[in-house]
Amino acid sequence: AQSVTQLDSQVPVFEEAPVELRCNYSSSVSVYLFWYVQYPNQGLQLLLKYLSGSTLVKGINGFEAEFNKSQTSFHLRKPSVHISDTAEYFCAVSQTSSNTGKLIFGQGTTLQVKP
């Protein structure tokens, strides 16, 4: 079975500062990794995904994430945040051998960008 742990429930940061949102996963099989963003009272939108190849993945809105297999981590980073980045962020995994497309989500991290 897989599980996903997002290590911080809330991350406050000032505008234009860098940010890192941490995600660790546990799985006995290989997985694909995803980061989603959710604005208040909205659905989820894909930020980026890691399938294979380069461990540094670039996504939308200036976000990037690095896959570290030995640490079983997939941390999300942005070098300079904006007020509009205030949202909840979810890390998720899917089993590579799965034919269902099911995702296992972490608990979410609320990013609060302050002026």
Added chain:
Amino acid sequence: DGGITQSPKYLFRKEGQNVTLSCEQNLNHDAMYWYRQDPGQGLRLIYYSQIVNDFQKGDIAEGYSVSREKKESFPLTVTSAQKNPTAFYLCASSPGTARTEAFFGQGTRLTVV
């Protein structure tokens, strides 16, 4: 405009009543999913369907039912057997393979009064 439409956006239900949440997609995706979101718990899978007329229980299926009579539609019924139904419900669809991302609707907030 391709996407997933959930309705209604807000729903109020009295205890003991069943209620059905609508989910329609025009992305021609084979797979559809229902997730429940509670604060601090992330998203938990209720039911999923990979093809028409077939669906599988997720991690928290008790007190819920679904149908998949058409590829485009995957309604969720919250029955009176669901002990704590107040939550934000999200419907998603995908081509159904592990490497493809899911696309989400805007959600339905259900409140039991």
